[in-house]
Amino acid sequence: MPFDPVYKELSDKLGVWESVRFLRVLQATMTPLEAKICMELFEPxxxxxxxxxxxxxxxxxxxxxxxxxxxxxxxxxxTQYAFHTTLLAFHHECCADTAPHTGPYAMTEEQKALWKDFFYNEWSHEFMKHIEEMIKNFGKNLPISPSILALELSPNIKPEDILPEENFKLKIENAKRRILAPCGCRTSWGHGCDKPLMTCFAAFDRPRGEYxxxxxxxxxxxxxxxxxLEAAKDAERAGLVHWGDCYCCDSCCENLFPITRSKRYDLMTPNRYAAVVDDEKCTGCKKCEKRCYFEAIEFIPVEGNPxxxxxxxxxxxxxxxxxCIITCKPNALRYEIVRPPEYLKQKPPEDGKEAVAPQFPVWGHYNLK
Ligand code: SF4
Ligand code: SF4
Ligand code: SF4
Incomplete structure (x- = not known):
């Protein structure tokens, strides 16, 4: 069946490349009239x-x-209404973390399958380009967040050494409202894994969550x-990487999956911390190796006992x-600070424009008149 032209218009306006897969998503999730209304609501x-x-x-x-x-x-x-401003916002609001999951407007299995087809075959490749662009413009991607539990397991790191912007525990403590959402990747195109589900912090202490x-x-x-705090720690114990607002593994995460699939680990910016091994305590069990998504752990023969x-x-x-630090039973791993505080600062602008630090996108409109 040919697509109503309004789906193509909406797809173009969302900045999606020529994609029949995305047109299928639109056709399955909204009527042509609904698409027309959305087209009119790029401005409230x-x-x-x-x-x-x-x-x-x-x-x-x-x-x-x-x-x-x-x-x-x-x-x-x-009195006003508004559509979402980007593909990412559109996806999250109508299909992922803040989407209806029960009731008459819950995503159908058919709709989820179409999003999945679009993500794995096309959108995940576009994510890579977006990250490359971000690194070109800002010198780095958004760094991975240090783990709350791993910091607690590293007594050599003093609380005053942890900068506020990398201290997620502090952010949770200082939040005015704490609103958790389900992992958007799993709810859209996941394979039904057994990891904790309420691990999305993209609505936490934000107007988006309240809305x-x-x-x-x-x-x-x-x-x-x-x-x-327990939700964050549970996610870490389950082996989920904290990046941006998400705790994810690389099976279906929007960001981690494309990077590990292509082994483009260079696109994942490190934070200021790195794991180090205490040779005296390491038993060589290799549990840490299985936990590391970035192939950053190798094994070397013990001197005198090859x-x-x-x-x-x-x-x-x-x-x-x-x-890896959380996984190591004999506590043979700990964090060391390996980069100075200046590392987190943004790259100075080269073209005289005001530089904007890498950050997650602003979502939709939640403070409409
Ligand atoms: S990214 Fe990992 S944790 Fe999130 S839903 Fe997919 S498999 Fe589960
Ligand atoms: S998990 Fe700990 S003990 Fe096991 S190999 Fe890794 S560092 Fe060594
Ligand atoms: S070695 Fe791998 S698992 Fe351990 S902190 Fe580094 S990136 Fe994470």
Whole structure:
């Protein structure tokens, strides 16, 4: 069946390259009229304004707007409505962490399969280009976050050595509201893994979380300080890397999967920490090697006993995720600080423009009039 031209227009406006797979996603998730309404809402507008532009009476338009809000395809203010500004925001709001997961507008299995097809075959390749671009512009990608548990297991690191911007525990403690969401990768195109699900911090202490918390069918939940800390630590224990707002493994994570699939570890920026091995304590069990997504651990024969091996962390390959440290039963691994605080500063602008530090994208509009 040919695609209604409005899907192509919407796809173009979202900046998606020529992609039949994405047109299939749009066709399966919204009607042509809904797509037309979304097209008009790249700039916020009220129902009467839209009614005039689209030549639809306000009463029936209002019904469509209500459905689109419930589907997570547009956001609602006091009188205004708005569509999402990027493909990433569109995907997250209508299919992933803040999407409806129960009720009449929950994603169907068919819709999820289409997103999955689009992600693994096309979008994940585009992610690589985006990261390369980010590194070109800023000198680095967003660094991996140091692990809360690994820091606790490294008594040589004093609390005052940890910078506020890399101290996730502090961010959790200082949050005004603590709202957890389900892992967006798993809910969109995951393979049904057994890792903890409520590991997404993209709505945590943000207007985005407050907006979606009370919409029907969402899985978001507000938690206590202790619960939020435990969710982060549980994710670390399960072997999930903390990058940006997510705790992920490389099976279906938007960012980690394309990088490890292609072994482009250079695209994952390390933080200021690296794991080091205490030779005296290492038993050579190799558990740490299995945990490391970046092939940063090798084994070298023990002097005088070549049948035995000990772990060695390759300094230039270690990203500082800390997962190996948590895994090591004999506590033979710990963090060392290997880069100065200036390392986290952004690259100075070369073209005279004001530089913007690498960060996760701003999502949709949550403070509409
Ligand atoms: S990225 Fe990993 S943790 Fe997240 S859903 Fe996929 S398999 Fe599970
Ligand atoms: S997990 Fe610990 S004891 Fe086992 S090989 Fe790695 S560093 Fe050595
Ligand atoms: S060696 Fe691997 S698992 Fe350990 S901190 Fe470095 S990147 Fe993470």
């Amino acid at each position: 507008a009220t129902c009467p304004e839209l009614s005039e532009r689209l030549n639809i009476d306000t009463k029936s338009l209002q019904k469509h707007l209500d459905v689109l809000v419930d589907k997570g395809m547009i956001t609602r203010g006091l 979606y918390l009370n919409l029907p069918g969402r899985l978001l939940k507000e938690v206590s300080l202790e619960e939020a 049948k035995r091996v000990k772990a060695h962390v390759i300094p230039e390959s270690c990203k500082g995720c800390g997962l």
